[in-house]
Amino acid sequence: MDERGTRGGRGGRGALGLACLLVAASALVPPRHGPAPAPGAGPARAPAAEAAAAEGAAEDCTDPEASLPPSAADGPTIAAIRARGKLVVGVDQNSYRWGYRNPATGTLEGFDIDLARAVAADILGSPDAVILRAVPTNQRIAALEGRKVDLVVRTMTINCARIRQVAFSTAYFETGQQVLAAKDSPITGYDTSLAGKRVCSAEGSTAYEALERRSYGAIHRDEHDGTPRDADRYTVPNQLDCLVRLQAGEVDAVVTDSALAAGQAAQDPAVELKGTPFTTEYYGVAARLGHDDLVRRVNHVLVAYRAGPWARAYEKWLKADLPGISGPPAPLYRTEASS
Amino acid sequence: MSDAGNARPAPAGAPAPAGVPVPPPDGHGVPRGAPRRGGPARLRAAAATPPGRLRILGAVLALLVVAFGAVTAVEVTGRSDAAGDVVGRSQPLSADAAHIYRSLADADTAAAGGFLAGAREPAGVRERYEEDVATAARLLVKAAANTDGSSAAAAEITTLNEELPRYTGLVEQARAADRQGLPLGGAYLRYANQRMTTRLLPAAERLYEAETARLAEDEGDARAWPVLSLAAGLLVLAALVRAQWRDHRHTNRILNPGLLAATAATAAVLLWLAGAHTLARAGLGDARAHGQDSLKVLNEARIGSLKARANENLTVVARGAVLTDDGRSDKYATEYGAAMAGLDRALAEARRLADDAAGGDPVADAAHWTAEWRERHAEARRTDEAGDYDGALKRVIGGEASTGAAFDRVDAALRKALDHEQEEFTGAAGRARDALAGLPAGAAALAVLGAVGAVAGVNRRLAEYR
CATH class of the missing domain: 3.40.190.10 (Periplasmic binding protein-like II)
Structure with missing residues (x-):
C-alpha cells in the first residue's frame, strides 16, 4: 500500500510500465545476470534511471529490485532473532487478502502474513514463532529504523528512494x-x-x-x-x-x-x-539497512517460496479477484557483494 | 378611569403639561377648528374659577397616576414575559440543542465502541447508540416546532434531519460488512464518523449557537431597565408633591389624605418596580454566572470527552489506515489528543466557575477520571504497538480497568455537574421571573387606588366651595 509512499523514482515508472508491457508483449527479455529478471526489466531500465534522477532519487539507481544473492548462512541479525526466539514482522491490518484482521476470528491473515510465517518457519523452525505487529503505512521505514520490527511484509513497493532507507529482498509480487x-x-x-x-x-x-x-x-x-x-x-x-x-x-x-x-x-x-495495469511495480520484504544476513536469508526463503508455496498462497488469497498471474516475478540479484 | 368621574369630564387629550396642572386662563390664539371651540372655551370658563381649576387639577392628577400604572403594567409584563421565556422556552431550547449535539457525539462514540466489539457487541452499547439516535430525532422535532421556519436555526434543523438517516445507514452498512468479515466495515465506520464530524456535529453546533443567541436576546429583554415606567413614576410623584405643596400654601392645611394616599400608592409602585426589577436582574445575573456559563463549559467538557472517546475507538478501528494531512501521525490518535486537551481546558474552567461543593465535586471527579483515562489510554497504545491487538482492545473496551470504564466515569460525573448547574440556572432564572410576577397587576391596582385618592383629595377641597 503506497498511499503515502515516497514517490521518488516512481513518477517515470508509469511510462516505464507501459514500455515494459510493450517489450514484454513482444519478446521475453534475456536475463542479464542470474535468473530471469522481472518481465521487461532489462533494457527498459535506462529511462527509469533518468526519471529517478530527475526526481531526486539516487543517481546510480538503475535496478531498485536487484537484491543481495540468497544465502542460508547465519549472521549477527539472525543470531539475535534466534536468541529472542521470535521474528518480529511489521504487517498491515486493513488490506483484505494481503494482511488483515479477520473480524470473526480476530487473527491476522493474508498473502503477506503467509510469507511472514514462511520466513519465521525457515529461521526459527515454526511458522508461529512470529510476532505480527501492525504498522501504519507511514511508519514502515521508521519501524525498521527504530528496530521495532525485524522485517516489514506489507505490500511495500520497491523504489529508488526507498532503497536508500531500507534493504529490500527480491521482488515477491508484481503489481501496477x-x-x-x-x-x-x-x-x-x-x-x-x-x-x-x-x-x-x-x-x-x-x-x-x-x-x-x-x-x-x-x-x-x-x-x-x-x-x-x-x-x-x-x-x-x-x-x-x-x-x-x-x-x-x-x-x-x-x-x-x-x-x-x-x-x-x-x-x-x-x-x-x-483493463490491464498501466504501471509496473514490485512488492518486496524490507529489512533494516545493513542487516545483510537477514536480507540474504529472506531471499533464500523466497527462492523456495517461489517454487510452490507462492502459487498456493496466490490461489488461496488472490486468484479469485486477481486472475491471470502465472507466477511470481523472477528475482534480480546484485553482482557486487555489498549494498 | 371611570373612578375619576367625580371630577368634571376632562377634555380628551387635555393639554396638561406635567407639574403645571392649571393651564393659562387666557390662552392667546383662539383655536380655529369648530369642534375644538367647545372644549377650550369650557376649559377657559372652568379655569376662570377656583373650583374649576381644582376640578381640572383632580382630573389631571388622576390621569397621571393611572397612566403611570398602565405604563408600568405594560412594560413589566414585557420584562416578565421575557424572563418567563428565558426559563420556559429559550433556555430549554438552548439546552435541547446542546443535548442534540451530545446525543449525536455519543451515538458516534457508541457506534465505534460497538464496532470494536464486533460480533460480541454488548447489548448495552447497542441500546445506547439507538437511544442516542432516538433522542436526537425527538429533540429535533421539538426544536423544529419551536422554530420559525425562515430562521437560521430552521436551516440547521433541516440539515440535521437530512443527515441523520444517512449517518445511521452508514453505521448499519459498517456493521453488516464487519459481520461478513470484511475490512470494508471499518472504512464504512470511518466514513460515518467523517459525516458526523464534518456535517452533523457542525450543524448541531450552529443550532446550539442560534438557540443560545436567542436566549441571550430574551435575557437582555428581561434585564433591560423599565426606563419609561421609572421616569413616569418620578414625574407623577413630583406632580403630586407639587399639588400638595400648593394646596398647603393656599389653604394652610398640612395634609390632604386623598392626595397623600395617591402619593403613597405611586411611591409604592415605584419602589416595587425598582425593587422587583433589581431582584430580577440579580436573579438573571446569577442564572448566567452560576448556571449558563457553567453549563456552557460543562457542555464543552462533555463534548470533548465524547470526541476523545470516539477517536480513541477509531484509532483501534482504523489501525493506522488514516493519517493526518502531513502524513506524519495517525489522524485519530491526533484528534484524540486534541479532544482531551479541550476536555482539560473545559474542566479547568468549570472548576473555576463552580461556586459550591455540589457543583465542584463532580467536576473534580471528572478531572480525576480524565487523568486516569489518559494513563490507561497510554498503556493501551503501548500494548497495541507491542503487537498485542487483543490486549489493547481489552484495555479500550474491556471491563472495569479499561479506558471505556474511565470514560464512563468522566461522563457520569459531567452529567451530574450538568444536572446541578441546570438546576441552579432554572432556580435563579425562576426567581427572576417570580420577582416580577405580581407587579403588573399590583401596579394597576395601586394606580387605580392612587387615582381614586387624588380625586377624593381634590373633591374634599371642592366641597369647601359649596
Missing part, C-alpha cells in the same frame, strides 16, 4: 495501477472511457499522480484538497475508502494498485478490475 469499476460500467480501463467520470484515488498515491498527469477527462480532484474544507469525496485517506464511495454511488471508478484493487473486488461482487 489499475482501474476498478462496477461490472456493468461502460468504463473499460485507464483510457478515454473515463471521460466525464468521477474517479476516486487515495491522497498522495501513485494512482492520484497518474490521474494528475493524465486523467482522460475524469473528475478526480476535490475542490478543497489539502485544506480543512477537503470533502474527501474523490481523494480519500485510504484506498479502501474509495470502495465506500463507489458503493455509495459518489464515484464511478477507483484507481489503485491492482493487488489492492483485487482486495476491494473481493469485498464487493458487483465490481471488477478493468
Whole structure:
C-alpha cells in the first residue's frame, strides 16, 4: 500500500510500465545476470534511471529490485532473532487478502502474513514463532529504523528512494495501477472511457499522480484538497475508502494498485478490475539497512517460496479477484557483494 | 378611569403639561377648528374659577397616576414575559440543542465502541447508540416546532434531519460488512464518523449557537431597565408633591389624605418596580454566572470527552489506515489528543466557575477520571504497538480497568455537574421571573387606588366651595 509512499523514482515508472508491457508483449527479455529478471526489466531500465534522477532519487539507481544473492548462512541479525526466539514482522491490518484482521476470528491473515510465517518457519523452525505487529503505512521505514520490527511484509513497493532507507529482498509480487469499476460500467480501463467520470484515488498515491498527469477527462480532484474544507469525496485517506464511495454511488471508478484493487473486488461482487495495469511495480520484504544476513536469508526463503508455496498462497488469497498471474516475478540479484 | 368621574369630564387629550396642572386662563390664539371651540372655551370658563381649576387639577392628577400604572403594567409584563421565556422556552431550547449535539457525539462514540466489539457487541452499547439516535430525532422535532421556519436555526434543523438517516445507514452498512468479515466495515465506520464530524456535529453546533443567541436576546429583554415606567413614576410623584405643596400654601392645611394616599400608592409602585426589577436582574445575573456559563463549559467538557472517546475507538478501528494531512501521525490518535486537551481546558474552567461543593465535586471527579483515562489510554497504545491487538482492545473496551470504564466515569460525573448547574440556572432564572410576577397587576391596582385618592383629595377641597 503506497498511499503515502515516497514517490521518488516512481513518477517515470508509469511510462516505464507501459514500455515494459510493450517489450514484454513482444519478446521475453534475456536475463542479464542470474535468473530471469522481472518481465521487461532489462533494457527498459535506462529511462527509469533518468526519471529517478530527475526526481531526486539516487543517481546510480538503475535496478531498485536487484537484491543481495540468497544465502542460508547465519549472521549477527539472525543470531539475535534466534536468541529472542521470535521474528518480529511489521504487517498491515486493513488490506483484505494481503494482511488483515479477520473480524470473526480476530487473527491476522493474508498473502503477506503467509510469507511472514514462511520466513519465521525457515529461521526459527515454526511458522508461529512470529510476532505480527501492525504498522501504519507511514511508519514502515521508521519501524525498521527504530528496530521495532525485524522485517516489514506489507505490500511495500520497491523504489529508488526507498532503497536508500531500507534493504529490500527480491521482488515477491508484481503489481501496477489499475482501474476498478462496477461490472456493468461502460468504463473499460485507464483510457478515454473515463471521460466525464468521477474517479476516486487515495491522497498522495501513485494512482492520484497518474490521474494528475493524465486523467482522460475524469473528475478526480476535490475542490478543497489539502485544506480543512477537503470533502474527501474523490481523494480519500485510504484506498479502501474509495470502495465506500463507489458503493455509495459518489464515484464511478477507483484507481489503485491492482493487488489492492483485487482486495476491494473481493469485498464487493458487483465490481471488477478493468483493463490491464498501466504501471509496473514490485512488492518486496524490507529489512533494516545493513542487516545483510537477514536480507540474504529472506531471499533464500523466497527462492523456495517461489517454487510452490507462492502459487498456493496466490490461489488461496488472490486468484479469485486477481486472475491471470502465472507466477511470481523472477528475482534480480546484485553482482557486487555489498549494498 | 371611570373612578375619576367625580371630577368634571376632562377634555380628551387635555393639554396638561406635567407639574403645571392649571393651564393659562387666557390662552392667546383662539383655536380655529369648530369642534375644538367647545372644549377650550369650557376649559377657559372652568379655569376662570377656583373650583374649576381644582376640578381640572383632580382630573389631571388622576390621569397621571393611572397612566403611570398602565405604563408600568405594560412594560413589566414585557420584562416578565421575557424572563418567563428565558426559563420556559429559550433556555430549554438552548439546552435541547446542546443535548442534540451530545446525543449525536455519543451515538458516534457508541457506534465505534460497538464496532470494536464486533460480533460480541454488548447489548448495552447497542441500546445506547439507538437511544442516542432516538433522542436526537425527538429533540429535533421539538426544536423544529419551536422554530420559525425562515430562521437560521430552521436551516440547521433541516440539515440535521437530512443527515441523520444517512449517518445511521452508514453505521448499519459498517456493521453488516464487519459481520461478513470484511475490512470494508471499518472504512464504512470511518466514513460515518467523517459525516458526523464534518456535517452533523457542525450543524448541531450552529443550532446550539442560534438557540443560545436567542436566549441571550430574551435575557437582555428581561434585564433591560423599565426606563419609561421609572421616569413616569418620578414625574407623577413630583406632580403630586407639587399639588400638595400648593394646596398647603393656599389653604394652610398640612395634609390632604386623598392626595397623600395617591402619593403613597405611586411611591409604592415605584419602589416595587425598582425593587422587583433589581431582584430580577440579580436573579438573571446569577442564572448566567452560576448556571449558563457553567453549563456552557460543562457542555464543552462533555463534548470533548465524547470526541476523545470516539477517536480513541477509531484509532483501534482504523489501525493506522488514516493519517493526518502531513502524513506524519495517525489522524485519530491526533484528534484524540486534541479532544482531551479541550476536555482539560473545559474542566479547568468549570472548576473555576463552580461556586459550591455540589457543583465542584463532580467536576473534580471528572478531572480525576480524565487523568486516569489518559494513563490507561497510554498503556493501551503501548500494548497495541507491542503487537498485542487483543490486549489493547481489552484495555479500550474491556471491563472495569479499561479506558471505556474511565470514560464512563468522566461522563457520569459531567452529567451530574450538568444536572446541578441546570438546576441552579432554572432556580435563579425562576426567581427572576417570580420577582416580577405580581407587579403588573399590583401596579394597576395601586394606580387605580392612587387615582381614586387624588380625586377624593381634590373633591374634599371642592366641597369647601359649596
